[in-house]
Amino acid sequence: MKKLVMLLSIVLVSSFAFAGTPPEAVKKAFAKKFPTATKVSWGKEAPKEWEADFTFEGNSISANFLQDGTWLETEKEIKAMNLPKAVLATVKSNYLDWKIAEADLTETAKNGTIYEVELKKGLKRKSLAFKANGTLVKE
Numbered sequence: 001m002k003k004l005v006m007l008l009s010i011v012l013v014s015s016f017a018f019a020g021t022p023p024e025a026v027k028k029a030f031a032k033k034f035p036t037a038t039k040v041s042w043g044k045e046a047p048k049e050w051e052a053d054f055t056f057e058g059n060s061i062s063a064n065f066l067q068d069g070t071w072l073e074t075e076k077e078i079k080a081m082n083l084p085k086a087v088l089a090t091v092k093s094n095y096l097d098w099k100i101a102e103a104d105l106t107e108t109a110k111n112g113t114i115y116e117v118e119l120k121k122g123l124k125r126k127s128l129a130f131k132a133n134g135t136l137v138k139e
Contacts (some may be wrong), residue, residue, distance in 0.1 A: 014020060020051040026071035034063065073108040075116070086134030087115050095128075097121050111137060 022030075022042050030037070030052055040054040048067045052095070064072040080088075080100040091100065104119040106129070114137055119126045129138040 022052075023048055023067050023069075026065045026067060027071035028049050028064055029071060030063065030069055033074075034061075037061075058095060075104050075106045078103050078105050080117075083115055083117070084130075084132045084134070086132065087117070087130045090130060090134035090136065091119070091128070095119055095121075095126070098126065101125070114138075118127070 020042065021027075030040075032062055034052075034054065034056050037052075037054040037056045040052055040105070043051050046050040049072065050062055050067065051062055051064045053060070053062045060078050061074060061076050063074040066072060080103045083091075083100075083103050091098070091120060098119040099119045100117055101120040104116040106114050106116050108114060111129075112131075114129045114131060117127065117128045117130065126139070130136055
């Protein structure tokens with residue numbers, strides 16, 4: 001039974017990740033927000049959410065839209081040293097033995113600009129999100 005559930009989960013996730021063409025409203029909203037984007041590939045993030053991975057102004061970026069074209073977020077990977085000083089200070093003081101594995105600058109419709117940090121400690125991983133002033137938004 002566990003194998004069947006796992007197989008069905010993989011199939012379901014794969015169908016979202018490799019979905020083809022987004023609705024016209026999504027394509028129009030994307031083109032308006034990122035008119036010079038290149039190397040665009042689309043996938044389904046959730047049943048009603050589309051994600052584009054693309055190059056824009058020399059950066060590899062992803063952006064998410066609802067199927068009606070509503071923009072949700074744009075995410076760009078950054079170097080840990082480019083995180084705001086307050087974010088670095090919060091991570092260093094509250095997660096002493098953890099190392100920053102990945103950092104992203106995320107612009108969201110809901111929370112404005114946030115900095116997402118993936119921490120690792122041995123085999124453990126933890127994802128956090130901060131405002132520029134170091135305030136924890138999500139753990």
